[in-house]
Every structure is written in C-alpha cells, then in structure tokens.
Amino acid sequence: MQTWDVIVIGAGPVGENVAERVVASGLSAVIIEAELVGGECSYWACMPSKALLRSGHARRAAAHVRGTGVHEPTGPGAGPDVAEVLARRTSFTSGWDDSGQVEWLQGVGVDLIRGHGRLAGDRVVEVSTANGTDRLQARCAVVVCTGSDAHVPDALAAVSPWTSREATSVEEVPGRLAIVGGGVVGTEMATAYRDLGADVTMLVRGQVLAGQEPFAGELVTASLTERGVDVRAGVTVVSATRDGGPSTPVRLTCDDGQVVEADEVLVATGRRPRTDDLGLSIVGLTDGQWLDVDDTLRVQGAQWLYAVGDVNHRALLTHQGKYQARAAGDVIVARARGTEVLAGQWQRHAATADHRSVPQVVFTDPEVASVGLTAAVAREAGHAVRVVDYDLGAVAGAALHADGYGGRARMVVDTDRQVLLGVTFVGPDVAELLHAATVAVVGEVPIERLWHAVPAYPTISEVWLRLLETFGREG
Numbered sequence: 016m017q018t019w020d021v022i023v024i025g026a027g028p029v030g031e032n033v034a035e036r037v038v039a040s041g042l043s044a045v046i047i048e049a050e051l052v053g054g055e056c057s058y059w060a061c062m063p064s065k066a067l068l069r070s071g072h073a074r075r076a077a078a079h080v081r082g083t084g085v086h087e088p089t090g091p092g093a094g095p096d097v098a099e100v101l102a103r104r105t106s107f108t109s110g111w112d113d114s115g116q117v118e119w120l121q122g123v124g125v126d127l128i129r130g131h132g133r134l135a136g137d138r139v140v141e142v143s144t145a146n147g148t149d150r151l152q153a154r155c156a157v158v159v160c161t162g163s164d165a166h167v168p169d170a171l172a173a174v175s176p177w178t179s180r181e182a183t184s185v186e187e188v189p190g191r192l193a194i195v196g197g198g199v200v201g202t203e204m205a206t207a208y209r210d211l212g213a214d215v216t217m218l219v220r221g222q223v224l225a226g227q228e229p230f231a232g233e234l235v236t237a238s239l240t241e242r243g244v245d246v247r248a249g250v251t252v253v254s255a256t257r258d259g260g261p262s263t264p265v266r267l268t269c270d271d272g273q274v275v276e277a278d279e280v281l282v283a284t285g286r287r288p289r290t291d292d293l294g295l296s297i298v299g300l301t302d303g304q305w306l307d308v309d310d311t312l313r314v315q316g317a318q319w320l321y322a323v324g325d326v327n328h329r330a331l332l333t334h335q336g337k338y339q340a341r342a343a344g345d346v347i348v349a350r351a352r353g354t355e356v357l358a359g360q361w362q363r364h365a366a367t368a369d370h371r372s373v374p375q376v377v378f379t380d381p382e383v384a385s386v387g388l389t390a391a392v393a394r395e396a397g398h399a400v401r402v403v404d405y406d407l408g409a410v411a412g413a414a415l416h417a418d419g420y421g422g423r424a425r426m427v428v429d430t431d432r433q434v435l436l437g438v439t440f441v442g443p444d445v446a447e448l449l450h451a452a453t454v455a456v457v458g459e460v461p462i463e464r465l466w467h468a469v470p471a472y473p474t475i476s477e478v479w480l481r482l483l484e485t486f487g488r489e490g
C-alpha cells in the first residue's frame with residue numbers, strides 16, 4: 016500500500032488548494048480525481064458561466080454610455096455574436112482539457128491518481144482506476160473535497176433536463192429555454208441565454224434570489240422582464256413530459272395549471288452533496304449526506320477526516336471553499352507537527368468568516384454584490400439592527416458610469432456595537448465595490464472610523480459616504 020501524509024479526494028479548486036498548502040509546508044500529498052482536475056468551477060460552473068455572461072454585459076454597458084456608438088440590440092441577430100461568445104467560453108475551459116491544471120499540480124509537487132476514491136479503513140482510501148483498485152494509506156489526514164452536483168426534483172427527472180453542466184457547455188442555443196429555479200444559477204443563466212437570443216421563461220417556486228435582500232430580486236426581475244424574460248414567481252412545476260422523445264420540446268405543468276412548452280429546460284434548484292459511494296460508514300456516517308464539520312473543517316466526531324468546500328455545505332462558493340482550504344491545510348500541518356492549533360474565532364486555523372461574513376457576487380444585470388447578514392437574518396439572530404438604504408443612481412460616480420444608472424445600496428448596522436453586519440449593492444458593475452464591504456464587515460470596523468475611509472470622487476464608491484450621512488454621525 017502506498018503511503019502519503021495527506022490524501023485528498025477531489026481535485027476541484029478546493030482540493031487543489033488543500034494539497035498545495037500541505038505540500039508547501041513540507042508534507043507529502045496525493046490527490047484523487049474521477050473527472051477533470053480543476054473540478055466543477057473550471058469546466059461547468061464559475062468560469063464558463065461568467066464567460067457566457069461577459070460579452071452581453073460589456074455590450075450593454077457600452078450601449079448605456081451615450082457617444083460610444085454602441086446601441087442596445089433590437090431585432091433578431093442584433094445581439095452578441097453567439098459563435099464568438101461560445102468560442103470565448105470554450106477557451107476559458109481549455110476545451111474541457113485539464114492538462115494545464117495537471118501540469119500546475121505536478122509543478123507544486125502534488126501527486127495525482129485518476130479514479131474514484133472512497134474510504135476503506137482507518138486513514139485508508141481505495142481508488143477504482145481504469146486498471147483496477149489501489150489502496151492508499153494516509154499518515155495524517157484524509158480530506159474530502161468532492162463538491163456538489165445539481166439537485167433534480169423528481170417531477171423533472173424523467174425528461175432528462177439540462178443542469179448547470181449542459182447550460183455552461185452548450186454548443187447550440189435553444190430557441191425557447193425554460194428555467195426552473197430563481198436562485199443564482201437561474202438568474203445568471205436567464206441573463207446569459209437572453210443575450211444569446213433565446214426566449215427564456217423562468218418558473219420560480221418562491222421569490223427570485225430569495226436569500227438576498229428583497230430589493231435584489233425585485234431589481235433583477237424588473238431588468239430581466241424589461242429585456243423580455245418571462246419571469247413567473249410563486250409557481251411549482253409538478254410534472255414534465257417530452258412526448259416525442261429526447262430532443263423534442265418539453266411540456267412543463269405547474270401547480271396552478273399553467274403549461275409551458277420549451278425546446279429545453281434547465282433545472283437550477285440547488286445542489287446535492289457528492290458523497291455517494293464514499294465509504295462514509297468507516298467513520299459511522301452515511302453516504303449521500305453533506306459532511307458536517309467544525310471550524311477547523313474536521314468532520315464532527317472524526318480524528319483524521321476533513322471535509323472542505325461545497326461538500327460541507329457551509330458556503331457553496333469557490334472563494335469561500337479556498338478560504339476553508341487555507342485553514343484546513345494549515346491545521347493539518349499543525350496537528351501533524353504537534354504545533355499549536357489556533358482554532359479560536361478569527362484565528363489562522365478557523366474558517367470563522369463562513370458563519371456571517373460570506374461575500375458573493377451574482378453576475379446578473381444589474382449585479383448583486385453582498386456580504387454578511389441581510390436585515391432579516393440579522394434581526395432573526397437577535398441583533399439590534401438599523402437598516403440604511405441609498406439610491407445608487409444618485410451618486411455622481413454612478414451617473415457618470417452609465418446614463419440612467421439605477422441601483423440601490425444597503426448597510427445593516429448593529430446599533431449596539433456600531434459595526435456593520437451586512438452590506439448589499441445592486442446595480443451595474445457593483446461587483447468590484449464588494450471587497451471594501453467585506454473588509455468593513457470582517458474587520459468589524461467601527462462606524463466612527465469608517466468616516467475616515469474617504470471614497471475617491473467621483474467613483475461609485477462614494478455611496479459609502481452617502482450611506483454614512485444617511486445613518487448620521489451620532490448614529
């Protein structure tokens with residue numbers, strides 16, 4: 016049996032980071048990957064989805080500045096060049112070829128075995144490869160970084176719907192696309208496919224972007240609707256049929272009796288853990304579940320098993336998974352060496368920010384950039400809260416940025432401690448405003464000190480000053 020200090024199962028962005036981290040500190044590591052090194056993010060999620068969105072976004076941004084000579088597309092064929100958009104997308108996935116990432120792994124000294132990994136004993140991992148089964152032994156830790164898959168509701172399974180994988184790797188844009196789900200994937204793909212010329216209908220069980228401040232879903236819905244997307248909220252799909260067989264139109268029946276026909280249907284109804292056939296009974300758990308971890312990313316009740324990234328269900332985002340990977344990699348090294356474990360709040364080995372300081376950008380148009388708690392969640396958690404809103408369009412830098420700029424900003428203030436619990440920006444190109452908010456929330460920067468962080472004039476960031484003025488210097 017071959018032995019390494021650390022065995023990582025899953026070479027997505029998170030697994031790669033854990034392995035790199037422990038090797039950089041002098042331990043040995045092997046990573047096991049069943050599909051492509053780079054994982055979902057590189058080939059079927061973050062990168063291709065943002066590439067599909069970018070051309071339409073850039074074109075609309077230019078069309079909203081008088082004098083650029085670019086106008087909002089009207090009529091068939093007037094939108095972005097679909098073939099070029101798809102070609103650009105494909106370049107960002109390297110044509111679904113992972114040799115570049117494999118080279119990077121080799122360069123940082125991480126060993127790779129291709130195959131399906133599962134636990135098979137105390138620190139033992141069995142790998143099913145094309146040539147049979149290998150058994151590997153870890154001296155220190157086994158780290159599960161197997162990510163997540165699309166969840167497909169039973170009502171839709173029979174019609175073999177698209178998931179985010181098909182939506183991001185598309186080669187031919189359907190004429191009519193129905194999207195079930197109004198979360199991040201649903202709204203981003205509605206934005207992208209509308210730009211690519213599809214007639215898009217969204218069927219949303221609850222509210223659009225339900226986890227965000229309510230005005231985020233409202234502004235995104237208004238914009239999608241204005242651009243011709245048919246957004247139907249408060250409806251549940253109860254059955255789906257494709258009477259003519261595969262590749263023929265799909266008919267979706269909703270709980271209120273309405274029927275929607277489309278050439279393709281994308282299911283964007285959340286994720287499920289990729290823990291099937293993982294041998295979790297070895298540590299007293301059941302396959303198919305999310306893996307509950309402590310703040311050092313160690314599986315609850317286990318000594319040598321860690322779960323990092325989507326699979327632990329703390330924050331299903333690449334950047335947050337990589338943040339966890341840094342903490343996990345470092346704590347594995349500390350435990351291996353017997354050096355001090357720093358697992359208190361905000362210390363090196365604890366993923367403290369997962370609890371209430373997670374930043375996210377939804378790349379719709381307008382963009383939604385948020386960090387920390389929404390007002391509703393902050394109140395539910397028992398904080399004394401004051402909500403401060405400001406019209407982003409009234410900021411000089413925003414008005415210069417785009418003609419008719421529309422958007423809104425909110426800060427959620429903990430009035431007992433006079434610090435920010437959450438910040439949300441909704442508007443064109445607000446993504447790059449987010450990190451300042453993340454620093455303020457994570458740093459628990461007192462409001463009084465924020466008055467000394469002067470935003471440059473005339474930038475959209477001046478909204479910070481407007482929010483403070485609205486809050487008032489005496490609070």
Ligand SMILES: Cc1cc2nc3c(=O)[nH]c(=O)nc-3n(C[C@H](O)[C@H](O)[C@H](O)COP(=O)(O)OP(=O)(O)OC[C@H]3O[C@@H](n4cnc5c(N)ncnc54)[C@H](O)[C@@H]3O)c2cc1C
Nearest residue numbers: 025027029049054055060061132161162324325331332333
């Ligand atoms: C459409 C879409 C767009 C997204 N856009 C963004 C975005 O813009 N920004 C953002 O931050 N996040 C985004 N996300 C979320 C992001 O993709 C995930 O949070 C991220 O990929 C999680 O990384 P991971 O390494 O935990 O898992 P994954 O990327 O899923 O990687 C897990 C790897 O493990 C492998 N694996 C699984 N089981 C086994 C096994 N038993 N043996 C061996 N290998 C195995 C898989 O093949 C895979 O390569 C998006 C998600 C979707 C679906």
Ligand SMILES: NC(=O)c1ccc[n+]([C@@H]2O[C@H](COP(=O)([O-])OP(=O)(O)OC[C@H]3O[C@@H](n4cnc5c(N)ncnc54)[C@H](O)[C@@H]3O)[C@@H](O)[C@H]2O)c1
Nearest residue numbers: 168196197198199200201220221283284285331376377378
């Ligand atoms: N820009 C980004 O950061 C980005 C982009 C895409 C995805 N992601 C990540 O990927 C994850 C998955 O995204 P998602 O949009 O699939 O999930 P989501 O949780 O954001 O949204 C799921 C949507 O599906 C609906 N839904 C759930 N079950 C349903 C059912 N049975 N029938 C009908 N509707 C149902 C929900 O009401 C919701 O509208 C997210 O957690 C997100 O963090 C991030």
